[in-house]
Amino acid sequence: MASGSLPAGIKWWSGGKSPYNVNYGKIMMWYFLVSDSFTFGAFLISYGSTRLGSDYWPDPNHVFNSFPFMGHANLPLAFVSLMTFILIFSSVTMVLAVHEGHKMNRKGVEKYMIMTIIGGLAFLSCQAWEWTHLLTGSHSVLVDGKVEHWATTITKNPFGPMVEHAGQLVATPGPQLFGGFFFFITGFHGFHVFSGLIINIIMYIKTRLGHFDQRGHYEMVEKAGLYWHFVDLVWVFVFLAFYLI
Amino acid sequence: MSSVASLHESELQHAGHDAQHEHHQQSFLTKYIFSQDHKTIAKQFLITGIIWAIVGALFSVLFRLQLGFPESSFPILEDILGKWAPGGKISPDFYYALVTMHGTILVFFVLTAGLSGTFANFLIPLQIGARDMASPFLNMLSYWFFFIGSIIMATSLFIQTGPASGGWTIYPPLSALSDAALGSVRGMDLWIISMAFFIISQLMGGLNYVSTVLNLRTKGMTMTRMPLTVWSLFFTAILGILSFPVLLSCVVLLFCDRNLGTSFYLSDIIIAGKVLPHEGGSPILFQHLFWFLGHPEVYIVVLPAMGLASEVISVNARKPIFGYVAMISSMLAIVALSLIVWAHHMFVSGMNPFLGAGFILFTLLIAVPSAIKVFNWLTTLWRGNIRFTPAMLFAIGFVSMFISGGLTGIFLGNAALDIQLHDTYFNIAHFHLVMGVAAFFSMFAGLYQWFPKMFGRFMNNTLGYIHFWITMVGAYLIFWPMHYSGLAGMPRRYYDYSNWESFKQFGGMNKFISIVVIIVFITQLMFVFNFFYSIWKGRKVREANPWDATTLEWTTPIRPGHGNWPGELPEVHRWPYDYSKDGKEFISQITPVGEEETGPHH
């Protein structure tokens, strides 16, 4: 793997130049991402803390086990894996766009930007489906001795411990915060995807208008790319925290 | 490479000339309001900060009236405040709103935005030899986000149920439930929204400061030739970038609890006999998240103060700062440690005591770099040829306050002692001395020192001396006695202590403190008068370098335009602390090292 090091023989820290040989815009973007990872980190760690602080936590495999058009088939992890692949693939097309940008190939950048935008849209659609599915689902729950039908919302969770009721196993209400954290964190991530999508669309338009060719470099695309990869990076951890463990 | 570099050189020169020409054609709007000049933005932060400081201090006068004179009533208060002071006596709800707003305003708006916003913007480009910030546009936005946040917070003062009233630390459940307090009805929402804008402003500012310091240092300005002011502001920005986002997470979750029915911080609560549906959250989680920012925040306040004091002390003692590298490394140590000690604020919150032991260890470690800095300031002063200007007096005052307040920190850092001392007036005394007063002193020092650069005039010295002595003596008279009442267990945040037999003995002391508060407050108004009067009527600066200082800002014209240096950017040849060297009073950073010059050369 090419490991970056700066050309020797230059005093990089002596002033008058960037010590990292990096434009200030990119430095800002990177440090912004560090900062944003603390926002996300705080959310995910709070989720972990709450989960360890609860007596009972539902197994995610029970909650997230459906797939569009598959009816009631029990397919744990399948749909979210699809979402993960979509996002990883859109990351690949993004980095390819950046690569074409380095070569000053406008047509190439356009092609890959379009693919990235489609990937982003696909991801958001999947998320919309997943949310709708949870919010409109119906699961029997034993509440005060009566069986009710609940969906998973930010304040309700129908996946609590099982108890016997009238000769049958029925779930009791689960931890409220399951939905609270799930919708909040995936929503916050989705908001990042959405804003990344807007940025990418702007980049696409600017590419088409030839702005970057005039400028002589595609650094803006690179910065948008950093943001987009970050969104992917965060998803890897959301995937870990909510679905895998 | 060289061709690229020289291209920049000419670009820069060109830019400098342009800046001078354009100077005359700007409209009022672009020059003073939506300015992208870092110097103007600094003044915007400063003046907004001053306005907030007056408001915040006025609030403290109001609640001190209640604390000092719990039995009296002041009819004029009812005329001004209406229903908040029925019969001329501040109502309990309003008392809590005042305390909360006092803390919020002073910690965030004055000592964070007002202090580092002002000096980072003003000093970083000038002292590293840059024409402006890396991104002047983001810099402008940073101010305007702060402005919007300010307006929202100010609005919350006027709504019917009043502003947030759960303390500046806004602990839930008090802050999360609108039934819990008047301020939690709507004021708390506005507090959160305002703070969200503030955090964004801080991030934009911080990212800008960091990339400016990294990328825009002029030729020859290596990192170890930067003045300590720049170092401290650089570290402050890093702390802000790493900790403010966590406050954002923290308050956003609180916002959901308040408005969407989630229970991140809530569980098992009964209000007025009604069991609330919230279940499963933990208020301790909130405290962890809050103090993850909260503790670094206190260093965000005090680091710039340290930097300003270091610079002012060295210039006015006519001596190189003692232990330049030690100063930087201790600041670095403080940055690192301050990010891992947050839970020392939570020893008695129900946090796990074994975990607390870890936090005690880290907390007490902070005393080491803090002590290094103190000794370095004292050694710099030692046998210096001291010029007792108002700036210097305030810088020395800073050191004094920092010592007095820092020592009590070591008491508080021990969980065993903190069980007695937590949330008492001992705590109040600790953080007001070490953070509140100390940071203000440094800010005053910085203002007296750099006022000539900001406005091309001097502030009035006599008023400056009066300001210093009354504030210095007053601050100790206000906060020193609080140690005793705190040790006796007098809790903070009570509306009226006269109902407790054990606190009656402090009635006279409370009255005394309140009287001093009023005197000190009036003295600060005098400072504000001096400030604004001097902007227009002060003695004019006639020479470019009135303090005989070595740093780059004094190589600019007396009133630099946008772009700072009319011609080429200066080149730097030495560190900023060559005072009293080789028989010379001072040697500017732009003077090349002479043949005969004695070492060491930095």
Place this chain on the structure above:
Amino acid sequence: MSSFEVPSQITIHHEPAPNTKRIWRAFWILSVVTLGELALGLSIYNIHKGPNPSEMMVLFFKGVICILTLAKGYYIAWVFMHMGDESKLFRRSIVVPLLLFIWFIIAFLHDGNAYREARDSNAGEFKVIKNDVPAAVLERGQKD
């Protein structure tokens, strides 16, 4: 507005990478690792479903998944975000602050766990409060 642009301070442009082989390799690695994670995730599911789930085994699998996720993060940052091409100090200035997460995670998770233990050890008292609200509290509520 200002009439000059603050210079961008690039002194040397990065050489564009010769080809996209590296990118595709990273993509395949990411995919395989994700599939591995899925396999482990599903085995956790099956362990839970089985007759006597071994908590140790589950914990072990979860640990492996966490390490695999970190590896994914590394590839995304190093290859896709070109972090591997940046200078060493720049890389460190980004990675070192992230080490803060170690203590951040330990402290929060430890305390969350301790919260549950403390609560459960007082479980009896807790129930009383929840199920029948003390009469005094109720009375005050009605008066208000």
